[in-house]
Amino acid sequence: MGNRLGTDRLVPQRLDELRSRLHQEIDAGTLPSCQAAVGLDGEVVWSETFGAADDESRYMIFSCTKALVAGVMWQLFGEGRCSPDDHASGYLDWFTGDGKDDVTIAHLLTHTSGFPHAPLGPKHWADPSTRHERMASWKVRWEPGTQFEYHPTSAHWVLGAIIESIDGRPCGESIRARICTPLGLGRLALGVPAEQQGDITTLVSVGEAPSNEVIAGLLGVETFDLGEVTAEALLEFNRTDVREVGVPGGGGVSDAADLCSYYQALLHDPDGLWDPTWLTDGTGNVRNTFRNPMTGEPANRTLGLVVAGDDGLSFMRGMGRTVSPRAFGHNGAAGQIAWADPDSGLSFVYLTNGLDQDFLRESRRVTGIASRAGLLTSPP
Numbered sequence: 368m369g370n371r372l373g374t375d376r377l378v379p380q381r382l383d384e385l386r387s388r389l390h391q392e393i394d395a396g397t398l399p400s401c402q403a404a405v406g407l408d409g410e411v412v413w414s415e416t417f418g419a420a421d422d423e424s425r426y427m428i429f430s431c432t433k434a435l436v437a438g439v440m441w442q443l444f445g446e447g448r449c450s451p452d453d454h455a456s457g458y459l460d461w462f463t464g465d466g467k468d469d470v471t472i473a474h475l476l477t478h479t480s481g482f483p484h485a486p487l488g489p490k491h492w493a494d495p496s497t498r499h500e501r502m503a504s505w506k507v508r509w510e511p512g513t514q515f516e517y518h519p520t521s522a523h524w525v526l527g528a529i530i531e532s533i534d535g536r537p538c539g540e541s542i543r544a545r546i547c548t549p550l551g552l553g554r555l556a557l558g559v560p561a562e563q564q565g566d567i568t569t570l571v572s573v574g575e576a577p578s579n580e581v582i583a584g585l586l587g588v589e590t591f592d593l594g595e596v597t598a599e600a601l602l603e604f605n606r607t608d609v610r611e612v613g614v615p616g617g618g619g620v621s622d623a624a625d626l627c628s629y630y631q632a633l634l635h636d637p638d639g640l641w642d643p644t645w646l647t648d649g650t651g652n653v654r655n656t657f658r659n660p661m662t663g664e665p666a667n668r669t670l671g672l673v674v675a676g677d678d679g680l681s682f683m684r685g686m687g688r689t690v691s692p693r694a695f696g697h698n699g700a701a702g703q704i705a706w707a708d709p710d711s712g713l714s715f716v717y718l719t720n721g722l723d724q725d726f727l728r729e730s731r732r733v734t735g736i737a738s739r740a741g742l743l744t745s746p747p
Contacts, residue, residue: 373412377405377743382413385739389717392732393418398721399571402426403736404623405743406631406707406714414624425554425567425622426718427604429699430519432557432619435542435629436526437476437671437697438641439534441649442545445642448533451476451670455525458532461499462525466507472529474511475522476670477655481507481514485521489603492612499528515657515666523616539613547625549640550632555625558613567620568720570605570701572598576724598722601700617699623716630696630707630714650695650709659683672697675706687737694741702729704737715740 374382385403392398400418404411416422443449449458451473456463462470466481474480485505491497502524527538534541539558547555559567603609604618612618632640633650641649648670655668664683667676675681677692685698686706696706701722707714717736723729 373407373410376407376412378746380747381739381743381745385736385743386415388736388739389415389417392721397573397728398719398723399573400424400568400721401717401719402623403717403740404627404715405740406627407712407744409631409635409637411624411627411631414622414627420568420720422622423566425620426703426720427567427570427601427610427617427701428619428621428626428703428705428718429601429604429617429701431621431626431697431699431703431705431716432615432617433523434633434672434697434705435546435555435557435619436523436530436538436615437649438546438629438633439530439538439541440472440476440526440671441641441645443530443533444645449529455529458529459499459525461503462528463503465505466511467505470507470511470525472526473654473670475518475526475529477515477668478518478522478666479512479515479655479657480518480522480525481509481511482521483508483516483518485518487521487524489606489609492614493608498524502528514660515655515668516660518616520614520616523614527615537613538615546629546632546640549638550628552621552625552628555619555621555629556613557615557619559610559620561607561611564607564610567610570602570720570722572602572722572724574723574725574728577727598724601722621718623718626705626718627714627716630705630716633695634707634709634712634714650707651693669695675708682734682738685733685737687734687739687741689738689741689745698733702733704733704740706737708741711741711744713740713743715743 400420402416404414455470491501530538656665664680667674672695675686675694682688690708691710694708704717
């Protein structure tokens, strides 16, 4: 199914090339469905759904959610209600000991906190008191701010608690009130009541994990640790109760158009939702250049987002090979893509409900799709 909007703003041949790539794995049966959207000049100019879904479908956006949490934090910075250098323990009196007293908000937003794999599973998610008790037991593995390792969910549980402490409401409600409602994003949410989940696509595990021989040939190592971001863990987000909780690091739900609109707002801020200083900082000031311990490239992280960079490694950061060095965004598990490019004015979002166990194929898919999207305004 399709939803064509203002496609005259885009180069037709480039859009056809993108659509062909999106069709490719749907037609081959590799993925059950996907949805994509393109923004330009402050609005969504094209969106389309492919496969076993329709234009009313929403998707789990996983770690694309982190950009929304960052957006709330930038607002709080601009209001003077907190600072990146503030310690988390200053807002959470239970988050102390075992090195946690040294963790700042900046550490949490840049994934340098030192507790990337701190345990907090579904049985601890729903009850805030149980959640806080579990988080209070975490131990910091290294001095905060001295190295980088991606924190899939742990740092954002702490950020969510800080937002609740400052703003007086759960993180998902702050996102709704501060971002979604002002921008008219009715399809984007963190924490979805059971009766409103009927339009969310079911996650499906597809494909097979690559063999150790294939991994060794391409990456030079025999195994690749996916940490907590496994198909089994992601399939938990098919559960009604997990979707209701609103996991701050990865529980967001949206269609491609609403998330794409959010990135246009980050480019233009038509409603003045952010102090310009903090919006510029959050979308362009790289504060973390430590190397990714898994893949070796510099992290290029701002207070909440990733910047493409000018080192030729933008594809390693999930934005393909054709965006400008100033492009920023945050992708999600399952190959979800979300970025905006200040130079071209484009924003792009791709979502799927297929959890491809072949992470090498997923990586190639992300690079191929994002690279084609980056050329949508460029003459052939």
